[in-house]
Amino acid sequence: MSKKITSVANTHIKQCVALRKAQVRKKQGVTLVDGIKELNHAVKGGVRIEEIYVLNAKARGLAPLIKKAQSVFEITEAVYEKIAYGARGDGVVAIVRPKIYSLNNLNLNQDALCIVLENVEKPGNLGAILRTVDAAGAHCVFVCDQQTDIFNPNVVRASLGTVFTTKVISISSDELIDYLKAHKVSVCATTPDAAQVYHEADLSGAKAIVMGEEHKGLTDKWLKAADVKVSIPMGGTVDSLNVSVSTAVILYEAVRQRG
Numbered sequence: 001m002s003k004k005i006t007s008v009a010n011t012h013i014k015q016c017v018a019l020r021k022a023q024v025r026k027k028q029g030v031t032l033v034d035g036i037k038e039l040n041h042a043v044k045g046g047v048r049i050e051e052i053y054v055l056n057a058k059a060r061g062l063a064p065l066i067k068k069a070q071s072v073f074e075i076t077e078a079v080y081e082k083i084a085y086g087a088r089g090d091g092v093v094a095i096v097r098p099k100i101y102s103l104n105n106l107n108l109n110q111d112a113l114c115i116v117l118e119n120v121e122k123p124g125n126l127g128a129i130l131r132t133v134d135a136a137g138a139h140c141v142f143v144c145d146q147q148t149d150i151f152n153p154n155v156v157r158a159s160l161g162t163v164f165t166t167k168v169i170s171i172s173s174d175e176l177i178d179y180l181k182a183h184k185v186s187v188c189a190t191t192p193d194a195a196q197v198y199h200e201a202d203l204s205g206a207k208a209i210v211m212g213e214e215h216k217g218l219t220d221k222w223l224k225a226a227d228v229k230v231s232i233p234m235g236g237t238v239d240s241l242n243v244s245v246s247t248a249v250i251l252y253e254a255v256r257q258r259g
Contacts, residue, residue, distance in 0.1 A: 002054075002057055002066075002072040002073060002074050003071075003072070003073050003074070004073070004074050004075075005053070005073050005074070005075050005076075005079055006075075006076050006079065007079070008078060008079055008082045010079075012051065012053075012073060013075075013079055013082060013083060015095075016032065016053070016082075016083040016093065016095065017082065017083060019031065019032050019095065020032070020085070020153065022149040022152065025149065025151055026149075029097060029100075030050060030095050030096060030097050030098075031095075031096060031098060031151035031153075031156070032083075032085070032093060032094070032095060032096075032153055032156075033047075033093070033094045033096050033156055033161065034084055034085045034086075034090070034092070034093050034153065034156070034157065035090045035092060035157070035161075036059070036061050036062060036065070036090050036092050037090075037160060037161065038156055038157065038160055038161035039052075039065055039092060039094050039096075039161065040061075040065070040161065041160060041161030041162055041164055041165055042094075042096050042098070042161050042164040043065065043068060044164070044165050045098070045099065045161075045162075045163075045164030045165040045166075046099050046164070047096040047097060047098050047099065047164050048070070048096065048097040049065065049068050049069040049070065049094050049095075049096050050069075050070050050071070050094075050095045050096060050097055051069065051070065051071045051072075051073065051094065051095040052065060052066060052069040052071070052072050052073070052092065052093075052094040052095075053073045053074075053075050053079075053080070053083060053092070053093045053094070054066070054072070054073070054074055054075065054091060054092050055074075055075060055076075055077065055080050055091030055092075056074075056091055057072070057074055059090075059091060059092070062092065065092075065094075069094070080093070085153040085154075085157065086157070096164075098151060098163075098164055099164070101140070101167045101168060101169050102169060103169065103171070103175075103179055106140060106167065106169065108139065108140075108183055108185060108206060109139075109206070110205065110206055111204075111205060111206065111258065112139045112140075112185065112206045112207070113136075113137075113138045113139050113207055113209075113251075113254055113255075113258070114138065114139055114140050114141070114142060114185065114207070114208040114209070115129065115133055115138055115140075115141045115142070115208075115209055115211065115247060115251065116141075116142045116144060116176065116187075116208050116209065116210040116211065116222075117129065117141065117142065117143050117144065117211055117243075118144045118145060118173060118210065118211070118212050118213065118218055118219065118222055119144070119145050119147055119212065119213040119216070119219075120143070120147060120148065120211070120213060120243060121147040121148055121213060122148065123148045123149070123152040123153075123154035123155045123158065124154055124155075124158045125158075125214075125242065125243050125244045126143070126148055126150070126152075126155050126158070126159075127154060127155040127156070127157065127158020127159035127163065128158050128159070128244035129141070129211075129243070129244045129247045129248075130155070130158075130159040130162050130163050130166050130168065131158065131159045131160055131162050132244065132247060132248045132251060133162075133166055133247075133251070134159075134162035134165055134166050136248075136251050136252060136255050137255070138251060139167065140166070140167035140168070140169060141166055141167070141168045141169070142169050142171055142176050142208070143168060143169065143170045143171070144171055144172065144173045144176055145172060145173055146170045147213075150163065150168055150170060151163065173219070173221050173222065174221070177221070177222075177225045180208050180225075181225075183206070184206060185206040185207065185208050186205060186206060186207050186208070186227045186228065187208050187210060187222070187225050187226045187227050187228075188201065188203065188207055188208065188209045188210065188226065188227065188228050188229075188230060188250075189210045189218055189222050189223055189225075189226035189228070189229045189230075190209065190210060190211055190212070190218070190229075190230055190231070190232070190246065190250060191212075191217055191218055191223060191229055191230075191231060192217070192231050192232075192234070192239065192240065193229075193231070194229035194230050194231040195231075196228070196229065196230050196231070197230065197231060197232070197233055198230040198231065198232055198249070198250045198253055199253050200230075201228050201230045202228075202257070203250070203253060203254035203257050203258075204254075204257050204258055207254060209247075209250055209251065209254065210222050210226070211243055211246060211247050212243075213243070214240060214242065214243050215240075230250070232246055232249055232250070
């Protein structure tokens with residue numbers, strides 16, 4: 001049974017607005033999802049829908065999501081504009097409780113393909129990488145020395161909600177390097193200084209492909225930890241690619257090598 005909210009001063013609406021702040025999301029262990037497609041991915045990823053706010057409860061594709069929600073609120077256009085992230089047309093905003101992954105619930109097999117992101121700052125880049133990781137079927141993503149909130153609304157949007165279907169683990173570089181070595185996962189560092197081109201390297205087996213921040217690249221910590229270093233040839237006037245594009249190029253080469 002849904003309830004109607006018509007005022008932007010409603011306490012539930014104030015809570016939604018507050019959840020746009022990373023510190024509030026972290027404290028409460030919940031985040032916001034905008035859009036039906038993103039919310040469907042979130043459900044596939046095992047989230048619990050705490051509350052769902054809808055402009056039209058009869059909108060196509062919404063009924064299964066409403067059934068899974070603990071609370072349902074029908075809202076007005078003005079209320080929706082207050083809580084929605086950016087310009088959207090779905091008329092749906094939900095508060096969800098995502099799964100939090102750690103090394104304790106991660107099992108890497110002998111063919112595990114992992115992506116490591118060091119100091120990636122832009123939420124849009126993180127989201128785009130997660131979407132690619134989901135499409136390529138990689139095992140997990142390690143976000144090292146985290147610079148952006150994993151459940152930032154822009155990450156959710158750019159990933160199309162696959163941030164919830166992917167095992168994403170926030171961890172320090174030092175802890176992860178020790179873990180990968182202990183579990184015999186080969187480290188492949190990407191750097192423009194590498195003599196070996198990415199498609200010449202053996203990317204099969206248990207592999208962690210490490211990507212750095214666009215302007216500064218990887219720190220010495222990861223370059224020293226690398227078992228192999230690879231580069232992407234640049235034939236034009238620019239000296240680097242967007243980190244999400246670079247990740248896609250190398251990740252799909254690893255998938256190709258695995259057949």
